[in-house]
Amino acid sequence: MKSSHKNSSDIVIREFCIGDYDALIILWNDAQLEYKPKGRDRRDKIESELERGNAIFLVAEINGKLAGSILGTHDGRKGWINRLAVAPEFRKQGIARRLVSEVEDRLSELGIEIMACLIEDWNTKSMQVFEKLGYKKHSDIIYFTKRKHLDV
Ligand SMILES: CC(C)(COP(=O)(O)OP(=O)(O)OC[C@H]1O[C@@H](n2cnc3c(N)ncnc32)[C@H](O)[C@@H]1OP(=O)(O)O)[C@@H](O)C(=O)NCCC(=O)NCCS
Numbered sequence: 001m002k003s004s005h006k007n008s009s010d011i012v013i014r015e016f017c018i019g020d021y022d023a024l025i026i027l028w029n030d031a032q033l034e035y036k037p038k039g040r041d042r043r044d045k046i047e048s049e050l051e052r053g054n055a056i057f058l059v060a061e062i063n064g065k066l067a068g069s070i071l072g073t074h075d076g077r078k079g080w081i082n083r084l085a086v087a088p089e090f091r092k093q094g095i096a097r098r099l100v101s102e103v104e105d106r107l108s109e110l111g112i113e114i115m116a117c118l119i120e121d122w123n124t125k126s127m128q129v130f131e132k133l134g135y136k137k138h139s140d141i142i143y144f145t146k147r148k149h150l151d152v
Helices: 018-030 043-052 095-109 124-132
Strands: 011-015 055-062 065-074 079-086
Touching: 011 095, 018 043, 018 065, 018 079, 043 055, 055 095, 065 095, 079 095
Parallel strands: none
Antiparallel strands: 011 055, 055 065, 065 079
């Protein structure tokens, strides 16, 4: 039976803990989210990121199943939304909206006044979602990075 649900009170938004890691990877694969399994999304890297205390890593849980994830970070100037994913069977029920709103609230409490996210140019669906959530697209900005290695 398909595990869809309609009751938003069944959704628990809670902090990610490292014991969720395997379920998180299943979620990200199901959601076809691009992530860096040999780089910053490796188990030990995430574990140390959590220990540094600068990350707001939340999951949405429905009946014991990881249905969504989000990683909010900040550099003291800007807040960043990373790794937003919702399992296909739980989409379009407002889970991403709730996750983003919770991270925005927590970043706002830290004095962060600008929230940002990076979206691959092919991911028009995600762009539409962020536009619905009040984000403005900046087509005039090109992302530059300098990496220690390609997997990072
Ligand atoms: C993007 C994603 C997280 C959205 O999750 P979701 O829980 O289905 O989103 P929500 O139900 O909270 O929807 C938020 C808003 O976006 C809209 N929306 C959701 N999916 C949409 C779609 N495919 N196309 C257009 N709008 C969409 C909703 O209607 C809602 O707006 P509303 O409240 O005004 O009706 C999910 O589709 C996903 O995991 N995609 C794959 C991974 C990904 O691309 N992540 C983002 C990386 S930048």
